[in-house]
Amino acid sequence: MNSSERIRQAAILIERCRRLVVLTGAGVSRESGVPTFREKGEGLWSQYDPMQVASITGFLADPVASWRWHEHLRDLCRQAQPNPGHVALAQLERLLPQVVLVTQNIDDLHQRAGSTDVVPIHGTLMRNRCFFDCLGDPTYLTEEEMEPGFPDDGVPRCLFCGRWARPDVVWFGEMLPPELIDRAVGECRQADVLLVVGTSGIVQPAASLPYLAKEFGAHLIDVNPNRSGITAIADVWLEGPSGEILPQVVEAVRLLREEKISSHAE
Ligand code: APR
Numbered sequence: 001m002n003s004s005e006r007i008r009q010a011a012i013l014i015e016r017c018r019r020l021v022v023l024t025g026a027g028v029s030r031e032s033g034v035p036t037f038r039e040k041g042e043g044l045w046s047q048y049d050p051m052q053v054a055s056i057t058g059f060l061a062d063p064v065a066s067w068r069w070h071e072h073l074r075d076l077c078r079q080a081q082p083n084p085g086h087v088a089l090a091q092l093e094r095l096l097p098q099v100v101l102v103t104q105n106i107d108d109l110h111q112r113a114g115s116t117d118v119v120p121i122h123g124t125l126m127r128n129r130c131f132f133d134c135l136g137d138p139t140y141l142t143e144e145e146m147e148p149g150f151p152d153d154g155v156p157r158c159l160f161c162g163r164w165a166r167p168d169v170v171w172f173g174e175m176l177p178p179e180l181i182d183r184a185v186g187e188c189r190q191a192d193v194l195l196v197v198g199t200s201g202i203v204q205p206a207a208s209l210p211y212l213a214k215e216f217g218a219h220l221i222d223v224n225p226n227r228s229g230i231t232a233i234a235d236v237w238l239e240g241p242s243g244e245i246l247p248q249v250v251e252a253v254r255l256l257r258e259e260k261i262s263s264h265a266e
């Protein structure tokens with residue numbers, strides 16, 4: 001089956017579904033200039049040790065180094081713009097009764113592209129919270145507060161208690177916020193279609209969501225230029241960059257919808 005036939009096959013599954021769940025990983029942001037984690041040679045984890053920069057133990061060992069890494073990635077994400085793949089996913093909300101977008105990404109690009117029901121299961125880099133969870137509430141920083149106004153020891157402070165702040169992201173070895181993962185699991189159990197975009201399908205518990213969705217009867221579509229941990233169980237594999245593939249899928253869904261409307265009108 002050639003790629004346009006696969007696009008049409010995916011569009012037919014999406015157009016007729018009532019509950020679409022999307023699961024994205026770093027690949028969907030790659031065409032915005034945000035690096036992935038495991039891309040051969042250029043992924044973030046080929047340049048940095050995740051246990052040093054993105055874990056509790058790493059932060060405690062050297063909070064300044066961890067903050068430098070997060071600030072670098074935060075600057076990259078803030079300068080990045082949503083790409084056509086992010087925009088296409090947001091457009092799907094106008095074509096379908098329900099679209100829930102579960103993302104492993106912490107770059108806020110889905111929200112900036114206009115997606116309105118986003119479940120950021122790994123948190124967001126655009127917000128700090130108290131390392132000691134003094135209020136339990138993440139503190140949204142204003143633009144100027146986001147500037148690297150590092151206090152003397154190089155570690156940003158909690159705006160409420162004055163002790164260390166940390167980015168409001170999930171680090172390796174940490175539990176995901178229960179309300180977010182519970183929502184993601186609940187939506188995948190009810191999904192008619194799970195559209196998986198740009199994830200290697202390696203990191204748990206996100207990597208289990210496609211298997212769960214399939215077990216509860218969902219059709220799986222995998223958008224990825226490479227085979228991932230999901231491809232083997234996907235009904236349709238759309239092989240290519242999501243920034244090119246997703247706009248084609250959305251256009252095909254739109255045309256199918258128009259055909260349906262005009263056939264009803266006759
Ligand atoms: N379009 C779609 N997918 C792409 C593109 C693209 N243009 N370019 C690369 N990819 C795919 C790669 O083939 C790979 O399968 O994106 C995937 C990125 O995989 P990872 O780098 O492992 O990122 P991700 O799956 O999001 O990692 C999950 O691991 O380190 C943790 O918390 C981090 O959320 C992250 C989690």
